[in-house]
Amino acid sequence: MNDAGEHAHELGFAALFARDLRLASRRRIDALLPLGFFGVAVSLFPFGVGPEPQMLRQIAAGVLWVSALLATMLSVATLYSGDHADGSLEQMLLSPCSPFALASAKAAAHWCLTGAPLVLGAPLFGVMMDMAPLSLAVLTASLLLGTPILSLLGGLGAALTLGLRSGGVLLILLILPLAVPALIFGAGAVGASDAGLSVEGHFSLLGALLLFTTLTAPWATAAALRIAVE
Amino acid sequence: MIAGVPDLQANALACRRGRRLLFSGLDLRLSAGQGLWLRGRNGRGKTSLLRLAAGLAVPAAGELRWGGEPLRRSAAFRRQRVWLGHHNALKEDLSVTENLAFLARLQGRRHDSASLAAALAAAGMAERAGAAVRTLSQGQRRRVALARLVLEDQPGLWLLDEPYDALDVDGMAWLGGLIAAHLARGGSLMFASHLAAPATAPVVDLLDLDGRE
Numbered sequence: 001m002n003d004a005g006e007h008a009h010e011l012g013f014a015a016l017f018a019r020d021l022r023l024a025s026r027r028r029i030d031a032l033l034p035l036g037f038f039g040v041a042v043s044l045f046p047f048g049v050g051p052e053p054q055m056l057r058q059i060a061a062g063v064l065w066v067s068a069l070l071a072t073m074l075s076v077a078t079l080y081s082g083d084h085a086d087g088s089l090e091q092m093l094l095s096p097c098s099p100f101a102l103a104s105a106k107a108a109a110h111w112c113l114t115g116a117p118l119v120l121g122a123p124l125f126g127v128m129m130d131m132a133p134l135s136l137a138v139l140t141a142s143l144l145l146g147t148p149i150l151s152l153l154g155g156l157g158a159a160l161t162l163g164l165r166s167g168g169v170l171l172i173l174l175i176l177p178l179a180v181p182a183l184i185f186g187a188g189a190v191g192a193s194d195a196g197l198s199v200e201g202h203f204s205l206l207g208a209l210l211l212f213t214t215l216t217a218p219w220a221t222a223a224a225l226r227i228a229v230e
Numbered sequence: 231m232i233a234g235v236p237d238l239q240a241n242a243l244a245c246r247r248g249r250r251l252l253f254s255g256l257d258l259r260l261s262a263g264q265g266l267w268l269r270g271r272n273g274r275g276k277t278s279l280l281r282l283a284a285g286l287a288v289p290a291a292g293e294l295r296w297g298g299e300p301l302r303r304s305a306a307f308r309r310q311r312v313w314l315g316h317h318n319a320l321k322e323d324l325s326v327t328e329n330l331a332f333l334a335r336l337q338g339r340r341h342d343s344a345s346l347a348a349a350l351a352a353a354g355m356a357e358r359a360g361a362a363v364r365t366l367s368q369g370q371r372r373r374v375a376l377a378r379l380v381l382e383d384q385p386g387l388w389l390l391d392e393p394y395d396a397l398d399v400d401g402m403a404w405l406g407g408l409i410a411a412h413l414a415r416g417g418s419l420m421f422a423s424h425l426a427a428p429a430t431a432p433v434v435d436l437l438d439l440d441g442r443e
Contacts, residue, residue: 015335019321019328026323087317094284094313095336186276230287 012097013105020109024060033190034075034114035121038130041067042125059192061139066097068118068143069150073175075114076154077161077168079106080225084162090229099222107148107155107218115147138193142186145206148184152217182209234262234416235310235385238283241294245278252278253439254291262385263381265409269438276422277316277391283312283420284389285388296387301433310386314393315323322364326355326374329363330381339381346381348440353377354404368396379408385417394425 024031045063049055051172076119083089092102126136157175161167236243237259244254251279252275260266268276282294285302294301301307320329327346334341350359353373372395379388388409394402409419419434 005273012336015332019324019332022328023321023323082321086321087315087319088321090286090313090315091319091336092334094308094311096308097336098337144325171305177407 008096008129009098009101012092012095013101016092016097016102016105019110020106021112024109031113032117034071034142035117037074038067038071038118038121039125041070044124047131056129057131059200060126061135061187063129064122064139065143065146065187068122068147069176069179069183070172071118072114072150072154073157073172073179074168076110076151076158077171079110079155079158080162080228081158081167084228085188089225093229098208099134100218103155103159103218103221103225104214107152109222110155111148111151115151118147119143132194135190135194138199139190141203142189142206145203145210146182146184146186147212149206149213150179153178156217156221156224159221159228162225162228182206185209235387235418236306237261237295238301238418238420239295239298239389240283241293241295243282244290245275245282245287246290247275247278249276251290256292258421258437260370260387260418262416262418263413263415265421265434267434267436268420268422268439269424269436275316278422280313280315280389280391280420280422283387284311286313288382289330296437297436307387310384312379312382312386312388312428313336314375314388314390316376316391316395318371319360320363320371320374323362324352325360325362326366327359330377333348333378334381337378339378340383341381349377349380350382352408354400362367369398369401372396373401376405376408382412382417385412385415388417388419390419390421392423393421394423 042063045059046056049059080089083092085164093099095102119140123136123140126139153175154171157171158167160174161171164170185202185205189199189206192202193199239260240256240258243256243258244256245252248386250298256279267277270276278287282289285294285307288302294308296304299307319333321332324332327343327350330346330349331341334346347359350356353376355370355373355377358366358370363374366374376393393405397405413419
């Protein structure tokens with residue numbers, strides 16, 4: 001690849017990333033919805049399982065992780081549909097920028113708009129579930145590593161279900177199984193820390209998952225997008 | 231023409247939409263400075279042929295070449311192709327200038343504010359440069375989408391699907407002038423239109439898909 005080619009990828013990535021953030025800033029209410037869903041979903045559990053602190057503390061990590069997972073999947077369903085409907089997606093795929101860089105930019109923007117607020121909001125809801133300070137720190141760190149994985153996988157699901165009528169539900173069915181490892185190691189890290197064990201192994205595996213997903217998901221997303229516009 | 235773009239060549243091209251064969255055995259050659267107007271009734275494959283030529287779709291049979299190289303593998307083609315589909319690729323919530331700046335950056339074209347302002351002025355949209363696209367009429371949106379062509383300073387292959395759609399008489403004359411300058415510079419053009427050619431349009435060749443099997 002020559003210099004001009006590399007430059008085109010960076011330029012395309014930056015242009016698309018900035019555009020998605022700007023679009024979200026024009027629709028601030030939409031941007032807050034995933035965090036709202038997350039809060040409501042977490043708040044339902046004390047009503048369902050009872051308000052005993054002991055019980056809540058035990059299920060807190062799993063509840064927060066599952067809620068973050070669902071909030072991400074719900075918000076990612078329309079990641080590409082707007083661009084597909086108005087012709088922007090065709091322009092992106094026909095630009096000198098590689099589709100891999102474009103899919104990465106979309107996932108990165110999605111994480112900044114939904115993943116990052118979830119990471120920041122999680123400790124608040126963790127306190128509500130009576131989590132200990134150390135567990136809160138481990139939970140936040142695991143979400144920091146885990147939510148980008150969810151955005152990347154969600155982007156793939158959004159591309160695969162592009163143009164389908166019940167795409168949202170299908171996306172969840174397709175992608176949730178792929179997100180299970182992140183859920184296990186993410187929520188497992190908090191469990192290990194509560195049991196006084198080392199969390200290093202969990203975090204190493206989450207980090208490895210994140211690297212693997214960063215390298216493979218945009219590539220698969222790009223292939224799915226090409227099929228979708230054909 | 232020496233400085234012009236390579237030839238676009240199609241050999242025995244066939245296109246299928248679902249089960250229906252739209253056309254087959256289509257040969258064409260488009261050289262620098264040449265414009266090709268695709269005409270035909272609705273559903274005859276004008277848009278499909280443009281999408282094949284843009285590399286958005288894969289032909290059912292036959293092949294497309296850009297200067298002798300397979301089209302979908304040509305790095306030069308990626309830079310030189312300019313596609314403007316039926317959709318304008320504009321974001322409703324962004325302003326006219328923001329939309330144009332994004333498209334120009336994405337395609338690696340000039341996107342400094344002076345160039346953008348000049349392009350919008352040429353398109354007759356200078357007064358609405360800061361307005362959200364949501365507030366524009368169809369014709370105005372088309373003008374913004376076409377303003378991208380003003381930013382093209384190198385000869386390339388323009389693939390335009392119904393470019394005259396929704397434009398008023400002034401807009402058609404402006405686009406005709408833009409196309410004429412593009413062809414004179416050594417670019418090439420393929421466009422679909424079911425309108426009778428406006429009097430101001432540059433002289434182009436005609437491919438009538440109705441006359442084919």
